[in-house]
Amino acid sequence: MSAGLPPGGASPGVDEDQGGLRAALSGLTTRGRSFLAAGIAAGICAYALGQDDLLRVGMLLAVLPLVCVGVLHRTRYRVAGSRRLSPARVPAGSEARVHLRMDNVSRLPTGLLMLQDRVPYVLGPRPRFVLDRVEAGGRREVSYRVRSDLRGRYPLGPLQLRLSDPFGMCELTRSFSAYDTLTVIPRTEALPPVRLAGEAAGYGDGRQRSLALAGEDDVIPREYRHGDDLRRVHWRSTARYGELMVRREEQPQRARCTVLLDTRRIAFQGAGPDSAFEWAVSGAASALVHMLERGFSVRLLTDTGSSVPGDGSSGFAGATQDSADSAGLMMDTLAVVGHSDGAGLSASFDVLRGGNEGLLIAFFGDLDEEQAAVAARMRQRSNAAVAFVTDSAAWVPDEPGAAPAPAQAQERLRMLREAGWTVLDARPGVPLADLWQQAGREHTTNTPGKTGGWS
Known part of the structure; x- marks a missing residue:
C-alpha cells in the first residue's frame, strides 16, 4: 500500500479553498472550541463592561485557534504510507505482525502526526501511534500485532493520518485509499508418516503402478x-x-489424493472454534498439507462439487504446480469455506465417478441412510478410502434430536465399512494424529498381504 497524501491540498479555485477551510474549521478540538468560545465570551463582556484589556484577552483567545486552523490548512507537505504483513497468511490462533512505514516526501518537516490503522474487531483493538516531527525526506516505522481464533479473510486499512498543530487546537484526518488483506487459515496438525498408497513419496507400486509411472520414455x-x-x-x-x-526425460505421474470436505449445514450442529465443522475444516487442511508434503497430487473437493485448484487438465495440484503454491491456494479456500445449503453428496459423487481418484480422504458430518449409500458408492472410484465421521450427538450433547440416534449412527458407519471404507469415529478431544495412525492400523488389518499403510 503506497500513496501520496497532501494534507492541505492544492486550492486552484475559491470554492475548493473555502470547502477545505470549512473542513479545517470542523476539525477544531475541544481545546480549540473552548478557546474560541472563551474569546467570544470575553469580547462580549468587554464590550458590555467597557474593558479594553479584557477585549484584548478575548481577541487573543479567539484568534489563536483560528490561526492554528489556517496554518494547518495551508500546510503543503506530503507523506506516503506503506503496509507490510508478516506473514500474509497465518493459522488461526497465531499472531501476525503488521509493519507500517511513513515517508515524508516533501521539503518541509511535518508536525505532530497521529497514525491509526483500521482493523476488524476480531483481530484486536485498533492500533494508534503518535509520530513526532518527521524531517524532510525522513521516515518512521512502527508495527503492531494481530491475532484471530476464527479463520477468514480480514481487510486491514485504510490507513488514517491525523494532523495536529503544536497547541492541540485543531486536528485534520486524512485517509489513504489502499488496504491489505490478512488471511487466517485453519489450524493444521502434524500427522505421523503413515505409509500411503504403498510408497512414502507418493509413487505407488504393485497393482497401482499404473497410477504412478508413465511407463516408457516420452x-x-x-x-x-x-x-x-x-x-x-x-x-x-x-x-x-x-x-x-x-x-524428454521419463515423466513420472504422481499418485493422486482427493480430500473431500462435507460442508452441509444439516450435517453439523454447533458453531465456534471448537465445533465439529471447524474440526473437519482443520482436519481437511492437515490432510491436504500432509499429502502434498509426501509427494501426492492433491485436490480439495466439497459436497457442492466445487474442486480446488480447479477443473484443469487433471484437476489436481502438485504435479505441475509448486507444492507451496498449491497448498496456499487450497488453504485460502478453506479459510473462507462455510456451510452449504445442500442436503446431499450427489454433486461430489458426480465429480468422483469421472475416473480413478487414487486415495480418497473424507471428512463427513452426520449421515442419513441415503447419504451413507452415496458415500459408499464413492469407494468404487478410489483405490483406498478413509472417512472421518463426526457425530453431532457427541459434539453437541445438550441438543437432543439434533443428530441420529446412536444405533442409527453406528449403522451408517457399518455401511461405509462394508463398502470398503476405513472409518474413524471422530469425537471431541481426540487428536487427528491419533485417528490417522488408527486408520493406518485398521487398513493394514483389513487388507491381507499388506505390511502397512493404505493401497
Whole structure:
C-alpha cells in the first residue's frame, strides 16, 4: 500500500479553498472550541463592561485557534504510507505482525502526526501511534500485532493520518485509499508418516503402478533449455525444426489424493472454534498439507462439487504446480469455506465417478441412510478410502434430536465399512494424529498381504 497524501491540498479555485477551510474549521478540538468560545465570551463582556484589556484577552483567545486552523490548512507537505504483513497468511490462533512505514516526501518537516490503522474487531483493538516531527525526506516505522481464533479473510486499512498543530487546537484526518488483506487459515496438525498408497513419496507400486509411472520414455522432443545434458540432443528433430531439440526425460505421474470436505449445514450442529465443522475444516487442511508434503497430487473437493485448484487438465495440484503454491491456494479456500445449503453428496459423487481418484480422504458430518449409500458408492472410484465421521450427538450433547440416534449412527458407519471404507469415529478431544495412525492400523488389518499403510 503506497500513496501520496497532501494534507492541505492544492486550492486552484475559491470554492475548493473555502470547502477545505470549512473542513479545517470542523476539525477544531475541544481545546480549540473552548478557546474560541472563551474569546467570544470575553469580547462580549468587554464590550458590555467597557474593558479594553479584557477585549484584548478575548481577541487573543479567539484568534489563536483560528490561526492554528489556517496554518494547518495551508500546510503543503506530503507523506506516503506503506503496509507490510508478516506473514500474509497465518493459522488461526497465531499472531501476525503488521509493519507500517511513513515517508515524508516533501521539503518541509511535518508536525505532530497521529497514525491509526483500521482493523476488524476480531483481530484486536485498533492500533494508534503518535509520530513526532518527521524531517524532510525522513521516515518512521512502527508495527503492531494481530491475532484471530476464527479463520477468514480480514481487510486491514485504510490507513488514517491525523494532523495536529503544536497547541492541540485543531486536528485534520486524512485517509489513504489502499488496504491489505490478512488471511487466517485453519489450524493444521502434524500427522505421523503413515505409509500411503504403498510408497512414502507418493509413487505407488504393485497393482497401482499404473497410477504412478508413465511407463516408457516420452520420445517427443522439446526445445533445449540451459543446463540440459548435450547427450540428450535429438539431432533428427534439431535438423527438422532448425533449433536445438532434446529428448524428454521419463515423466513420472504422481499418485493422486482427493480430500473431500462435507460442508452441509444439516450435517453439523454447533458453531465456534471448537465445533465439529471447524474440526473437519482443520482436519481437511492437515490432510491436504500432509499429502502434498509426501509427494501426492492433491485436490480439495466439497459436497457442492466445487474442486480446488480447479477443473484443469487433471484437476489436481502438485504435479505441475509448486507444492507451496498449491497448498496456499487450497488453504485460502478453506479459510473462507462455510456451510452449504445442500442436503446431499450427489454433486461430489458426480465429480468422483469421472475416473480413478487414487486415495480418497473424507471428512463427513452426520449421515442419513441415503447419504451413507452415496458415500459408499464413492469407494468404487478410489483405490483406498478413509472417512472421518463426526457425530453431532457427541459434539453437541445438550441438543437432543439434533443428530441420529446412536444405533442409527453406528449403522451408517457399518455401511461405509462394508463398502470398503476405513472409518474413524471422530469425537471431541481426540487428536487427528491419533485417528490417522488408527486408520493406518485398521487398513493394514483389513487388507491381507499388506505390511502397512493404505493401497
